[in-house]
Amino acid sequence: xxxxxxxxxxxxxxxxxxxxxxxxxxxxxxxxxxxxxxxxxxxxxxxxxxxxxxxxxxxxxxxxxxxxxxxxxxxxxxxxxxxxxxxxxxxxxxxxxxxxxxxxxxxxxxxxxxxxxxxxxxxxxxx
Amino acid sequence: xxxxxxxxxxxxxxxxxxxxxxxxxxxxxxxxxxxxxxxxxxxxxxxxxxxxxxxxxxxxxxxxxxxxxxxxxxxxxxxxxxxxxxxxxxxxxxxxxxxxxxxxxxxxxxxxxxxxxxxxxxxxxxx
Numbered sequence: 001x002x003x004x005x006x007x008x009x010x011x012x013x014x015x016x017x018x019x020x021x022x023x024x025x026x027x028x029x030x031x032x033x034x035x036x037x038x039x040x041x042x043x044x045x046x047x048x049x050x051x052x053x054x055x056x057x058x059x060x061x062x063x064x065x066x067x068x069x070x071x072x073x074x075x076x077x078x079x080x081x082x083x084x085x086x087x088x089x090x091x092x093x094x095x096x097x098x099x100x101x102x103x104x105x106x107x108x109x110x111x112x113x114x115x116x117x118x119x120x121x122x123x124x125x126x127x
Numbered sequence: 128x129x130x131x132x133x134x135x136x137x138x139x140x141x142x143x144x145x146x147x148x149x150x151x152x153x154x155x156x157x158x159x160x161x162x163x164x165x166x167x168x169x170x171x172x173x174x175x176x177x178x179x180x181x182x183x184x185x186x187x188x189x190x191x192x193x194x195x196x197x198x199x200x201x202x203x204x205x206x207x208x209x210x211x212x213x214x215x216x217x218x219x220x221x222x223x224x225x226x227x228x229x230x231x232x233x234x235x236x237x238x239x240x241x242x243x244x245x246x247x248x249x250x251x252x253x254x
Binding site for chain 1: 128129137142144146150151152153155156168198199200201202203204207208209220221222224226227228229230231232236237238241
């Protein structure tokens with residue numbers, strides 16, 4: 001198993017960038033600890049550590065929108081990874097967009113929605 | 128100015144992903160604090176906070192390989208950004224590769240170099 005530098009961060013978490021393996025679109029960023037790194041490698045499905053819920057988080061476990069790992073890239077410092085994934089269901093964002101990065105900074109210093117909405121979050125999560 | 132949720136992290140730093148605006152290649156990940164976010168927006172050049180040196184870091188200030196901002200994407204939680212950049216000099220990585228993510232996890236659980244080396248770091252940094 002590739003050893004990452006988890007000691008680099010005080011909380012033992014490193015950022016993992018999920019990228020669509022075909023389009024190159026950056027879908028989301030979440031965090032991994034050593035065990036979620038191991039689980040991701042073993043299962044072939046992106047498995048993060050949820051900072052808000054303080055538990056392992058198989059992305060898509062509730063919505064069905066899991067991320068199948070196609071390739072993993074590791075950076076020069078061994079403290080960040082890119083999961084190149086097949087985004088099942090087409091949406092990574094809990095707000096129903098393909099990507100969590102569905103807004104851009106516009107010319108007036110505000111935010112403009114540029115991303116594509118794939119599902120209605122109320123219909124999926126019921127909230 | 129778009130207000131990010133810097134209070135989300137204990138150290139006031141948020142991750143910024145630099146992505147080639149034309150190819151979609153993820154080039155690097157570094158951190159920003161509120162002032163480096165402001166400086167990036169004002170200058171149009173990616174400006175991070177160096178955790179190792181504890182100072183502002185205009186990416187490329189020593190190598191000349193600055194990152195001109197073409198577009199900035201903001202995530203749903205306002206705690207991560209994507210800088211879509213023109214990577215001047217063609218290399219984001221201090222090891223001379225186009226991207227810091229120049230290695231992939233191979234089938235045997237090791238690392239294989241897949242990135243393109245653009246310059247010899249010894250020639251640029253003299254170390």
